[in-house]
Amino acid sequence: MNGLIQTLSDILNNYGLRQEFAIRACFYSLAVLACIFGLGVVTLRNIFHCAISLAMTLFCIAGIYLFLNAEFLAAVQVLIYVGAIVTLFLFAIMLTAKIGDRSIRQTNKQVLASLAVSAAILSLFVSIIIGSPWKKAAADDTLRLGIGELGKALMSVYALPFEAISLILLAALVGAIVIGKAGK
Amino acid sequence: MMIPQSHFLILGAVLFALGLYGALTRRTAIGILMSIELVLNAANINLITFNRFLGSPDGLGQIFALFVIAIAAASAVVGLVLVIAVYRNMKTIFTDKINLMKW
Amino acid sequence: MVKYAHLIPLFPFIAFAINILFGRRLKKASAVISITASTISLAIAAVTYAGFLKGGGSYAVGRWLSFGGIPLDFGVTVDGLSCMMLMVVTIVGTLIQVYSVGYMHDDKRFSRFFAYLSLFMGSMLGLLLSDNFVMLYIFWEGVGLCSYLLISFWFERPAAAKAGMKAFITTRIGDTGLLIGILLLFFSAKTLYFRDLGHLGINDALLTVIALLIFCGAVGKSAQFPLHVWLPDAMEGPTPVSALIHAATMVAAGVYLVARTYGLFIAHHGALIWVAYIGAITALMAATIATVNNDIKRILAYSTISQLGLMMLALGVGGYEGGTFHLMTHAFFKALLFLCAGSVIHAVHTQDIFKMGGLLGKMKVTGWTFIIGSLAIAGVPPLSGFWSKDEMLSEILREGHPFLFAIAVITSLLTAFYMFRLIFVVLFGKPRSELHAHESPAVMTIPLAVLAVFSVFAGFFKPVKVEYFMLGVSMFIVIGGIGTAYVFYILGNKVLPASVRSKFSFLYKIILNKYYIDEIYEAALIRPCMSLAKFAASFDLRFVDGAVNLTAYLSMIAGRIQSWFDKYIVDGAVNMVANITWLCSAVFRRLQTGFIQNYILIAFLGLAIMILIKLIGGY
Numbered sequence: 001m002n003g004l005i006q007t008l009s010d011i012l013n014n015y016g017l018r019q020e021f022a023i024r025a026c027f028y029s030l031a032v033l034a035c036i037f038g039l040g041v042v043t044l045r046n047i048f049h050c051a052i053s054l055a056m057t058l059f060c061i062a063g064i065y066l067f068l069n070a071e072f073l074a075a076v077q078v079l080i081y082v083g084a085i086v087t088l089f090l091f092a093i094m095l096t097a098k099i100g101d102r103s104i105r106q107t108n109k110q111v112l113a114s115l116a117v118s119a120a121i122l123s124l125f126v127s128i129i130i131g132s133p134w135k136k137a138a139a140d141d142t143l144r145l146g147i148g149e150l151g152k153a154l155m156s157v158y159a160l161p162f163e164a165i166s167l168i169l170l171a172a173l174v175g176a177i178v179i180g181k182a183g184k
Numbered sequence: 185m186m187i188p189q190s191h192f193l194i195l196g197a198v199l200f201a202l203g204l205y206g207a208l209t210r211r212t213a214i215g216i217l218m219s220i221e222l223v224l225n226a227a228n229i230n231l232i233t234f235n236r237f238l239g240s241p242d243g244l245g246q247i248f249a250l251f252v253i254a255i256a257a258a259s260a261v262v263g264l265v266l267v268i269a270v271y272r273n274m275k276t277i278f279t280d281k282i283n284l285m286k287w
Numbered sequence: 288m289v290k291y292a293h294l295i296p297l298f299p300f301i302a303f304a305i306n307i308l309f310g311r312r313l314k315k316a317s318a319v320i321s322i323t324a325s326t327i328s329l330a331i332a333a334v335t336y337a338g339f340l341k342g343g344g345s346y347a348v349g350r351w352l353s354f355g356g357i358p359l360d361f362g363v364t365v366d367g368l369s370c371m372m373l374m375v376v377t378i379v380g381t382l383i384q385v386y387s388v389g390y391m392h393d394d395k396r397f398s399r400f401f402a403y404l405s406l407f408m409g410s411m412l413g414l415l416l417s418d419n420f421v422m423l424y425i426f427w428e429g430v431g432l433c434s435y436l437l438i439s440f441w442f443e444r445p446a447a448a449k450a451g452m453k454a455f456i457t458t459r460i461g462d463t464g465l466l467i468g469i470l471l472l473f474f475s476a477k478t479l480y481f482r483d484l485g486h487l488g489i490n491d492a493l494l495t496v497i498a499l500l501i502f503c504g505a506v507g508k509s510a511q512f513p514l515h516v517w518l519p520d521a522m523e524g525p526t527p528v529s530a531l532i533h534a535a536t537m538v539a540a541g542v543y544l545v546a547r548t549y550g551l552f553i554a555h556h557g558a559l560i561w562v563a564y565i566g567a568i569t570a571l572m573a574a575t576i577a578t579v580n581n582d583i584k585r586i587l588a589y590s591t592i593s594q595l596g597l598m599m600l601a602l603g604v605g606g607y608e609g610g611t612f613h614l615m616t617h618a619f620f621k622a623l624l625f626l627c628a629g630s631v632i633h634a635v636h637t638q639d640i641f642k643m644g645g646l647l648g649k650m651k652v653t654g655w656t657f658i659i660g661s662l663a664i665a666g667v668p669p670l671s672g673f674w675s676k677d678e679m680l681s682e683i684l685r686e687g688h689p690f691l692f693a694i695a696v697i698t699s700l701l702t703a704f705y706m707f708r709l710i711f712v713v714l715f716g717k718p719r720s721e722l723h724a725h726e727s728p729a730v731m732t733i734p735l736a737v738l739a740v741f742s743v744f745a746g747f748f749k750p751v752k753v754e755y756f757m758l759g760v761s762m763f764i765v766i767g768g769i770g771t772a773y774v775f776y777i778l779g780n781k782v783l784p785a786s787v788r789s790k791f792s793f794l795y796k797i798i799l800n801k802y803y804i805d806e807i808y809e810a811a812l813i814r815p816c817m818s819l820a821k822f823a824a825s826f827d828l829r830f831v832d833g834a835v836n837l838t839a840y841l842s843m844i845a846g847r848i849q850s851w852f853d854k855y856i857v858d859g860a861v862n863m864v865a866n867i868t869w870l871c872s873a874v875f876r877r878l879q880t881g882f883i884q885n886y887i888l889i890a891f892l893g894l895a896i897m898i899l900i901k902l903i904g905g906y
Binding site for chain 1: 187188190191192193194195197198199200202203204205206208209211212217218221225228229233236237242243246247249251253254256258259260262264266267268269271277280
């Protein structure tokens with residue numbers, strides 16, 4: 001458990017709530033919020049609202065990461081996803097679609113089929129997840145990966161994928177500039 | 185750890201299903217891209233969850249999640265640039281209207 | 288030096304091949320080729336003649352054919368007759384080709400004309416050299432073909448095209464007789480050589496029939512009665528052609544044939560007397576027609592028929608020497624006369640003698656050579672015509688045919704008359720119409736002069752004993768004929784001929800209409816033939832075509848059935864396959880929406896199903 005959650009549970013303890021309950025409450029509320037905002041991403045008519053909803057979902061997921069001892073990834077999630085990608089989406093929306101035009105239908109004709117398939121997949125996954133014998137507790141609760149350890153791992157064991165990713169990013173950068181260049 | 189692993193996985197599954205639904209039903213390319221971001225995040229949740237519960241000493245799951253974020257960023261950039269380029273030429277962002285090369 | 292004789296026809300044939308293949312490029316040079324070839328032939332002919340005089344004779348070049356075990360050599364005849372005719376044909380032919388250079392100089396088919404002339408020369412020389420009937424028949428048809436081609440040389444003119452057909456069909460009648468005769472001879476006597484004709488050893492009746500059939504060919508080719516009708520019309524051809532083919536050489540081939548097969552005729556007087564009477568009828572008839580005709584070339588054509596008739600008459604009574612002698616002399620002076628007529632036509636562009644007149648002053652060479660030729664044909668001593676005609680007349684009398692002799696004398700008298708009628712009308716008197724006559728170029732007048740020389744002196748090639756009676760007869764003929772013509776056309780001018788014409792108007796009309804022979808043929812032969820043809824055509828149309836149409840109709844029905852079968856069974860099977868494919872595709876095409884989200888949906892549906900199967904099936 002990291003310091004933030006510890007502090008949060010301390011505060012909750014002060015109000016007579018048990019730490020465990022507090023942590024659970026935090027997690028489930030974040031999870032439910034993530035699901036609600038996720039639903040908003042895929043169902044809202046106004047695409048601008050969808051983007052905002054996406055940002056909120058990503059925030060919630062960043063919060064979920066904290067429960068998984070991944071503070072660095074949570075930070076990265078907020079920085080890159082919320083800060084960069086969602087901003088990019090907003091720019092794209094503003095450059096293309098007319099904001100607030102509610103009359104435009106945002107879904108295609110296979111809503112029901114998609115709903116059925118998604119629901120089926122979800123129910124199957126859930127049934128598998130529930131039916132699987134998971135470990136009750138973490139292997140090593142004290143194992144903690146700090147930024148330093150991650151950085152070392154990236155630069156040593158995962159140096160090659162790291163370089164490949166950098167190459168992909170460069171290619172995407174160049175491609176985006178070339179494709180997005182206006183006119184000829 | 186008081187929250188069981190399966191709950192994280194179920195959250196991932198729900199987000200995945202939502203993303204899938206969005207990717208299947210959205211008419212606009214931007215909407216589809218956003219739905220795909222949801223799917224990717226669901227995957228990330230799973231990766232980190234397994235990293236946490238299975239205990240990987242060198243942080244394999246987290247590093248993979250990092251890579252996924254990087255690739256998601258790249259795909260988003262390229263996808264959005266394509267959307268803008270298509271919009272510039274076709275004056276629409278609806279995928280079912282972009283049918284110039286279809287029979 | 289006789290052994291090169293077989294090369295004589297070769298050079299004209301080579302010239303023909305060159306001219307017909309490369310004529311377009313050669314243009315005027317084709318004349319040079321033809322004349323060169325003829326000159327070479329002339330040289331070889333002269334060499335052959337010299338060799339013959341030294342004692343050469345016929346020879347065989349090699350084995351040619353074998354008919355049912357009977358061999359036939361490719362041989363050449365070298366004797367007095369063939370040598371004489373070879374010389375005549377090569378000399379006259381060469382001169383006429385030279386003349387043609389001038390006469391045809393602006394014709395658009397100049398080289399074609401010379402090609403045909405060369406083909407004719409080759410065929411004619413081959414005909415003269417043949418030593419058997421097969422070769423003779425081939426070349427015989429060859430000259431007939433050339434005659435047809437050259438008569439209708441200006442085929443743009445309907446009259447010329449028609450005249451060509453008439454000549455070809457008319458001579459064809461005679462040729463058919465000749466062919467039957469040859470076949471009869473071959474099947475009865477098993478020989479085709481001329482040298483065997485004297486001793487065939489088959490019965491007389493058959494031989495007579497064979498002889499008459501061969502004579503049929505001669506009648507057709509030499510334009511004898513009753514097949515003479517084509518020759519006047521043949522004058523539609525270019526004048527050099529008339530001179531070469533229809534005066535000097537080809538028409539003489541008939542006489543030559545009779546002379547060549549004389550052994551056959553002489554053994555059977557039954558056949559020979561036919562020759563004599565046909566000749567007599569032809570000679571008299573043609574001579575009378577010539578006296579009233581106004582077309583310069585037709586007068587000469589009738590004159591040719593008449594002279595050929597005289598030759599036939601002479602041959603028919605046994606006068607071989609006189610007939611063949613006249614054949615030679617006639618070739619020279621008749622060629623000369625035709626060339627003169629051509630020169631005149633070339634100058635005045637008309638053929639009607641009564642539109643000419645007084646041309647002697649304007650065309651000196653042509654005029655004088657014309658007069659020389661006329662004197663020769665009239666039989667004025669000592670020109671060539673006198674000698675040959677004299678010999679013919681004396682032979683006819685000697686063989687004991689006073690009636691035929693009288694006919695020959697009358698014919699000769701008429702010959703002198705119509706020739707000088709022509710001369711007086713054309714060359715003397717005043718011009719009868721606006722004509723801008725001028726002398727022809729040297730290339731035309733030089734052949735005239737050369738032929739005139741031959742016409743004068745050809746009679747001396749053969750030593751003839753002069754009989755005073757005959758000389759008297761000849762003088763009577765000449766003076767009578769020319770004098771009458773003089774009285775009629777110089778002194779009487781227009782009055783006397785007209786009064787004579789009105790006095791004998793019935794006779795005049797008959798003669799003017801050529802004894803209505805063309806009309807008789809029209810009524811007796813051509814119309815029945817045409818109506819028979821029409822009947823045949825209608826039969827063809829009704830029955831033959833009906834049968835054909837029935838067959839066609841039946842095959843059409845069969846075709847319909849087959850097409851139905853094809854359409855609904857065969858095509859049906861094919862279409863069924865196509866339709867099944869189409870139906871399947873219509874169903875499965877729905878899957879291929881071209882809509883990516885749809886594909887993703889299906890993919891995840893599949894994933895869901897697979898997971899479900901896995902779950903149900905257990906791990």
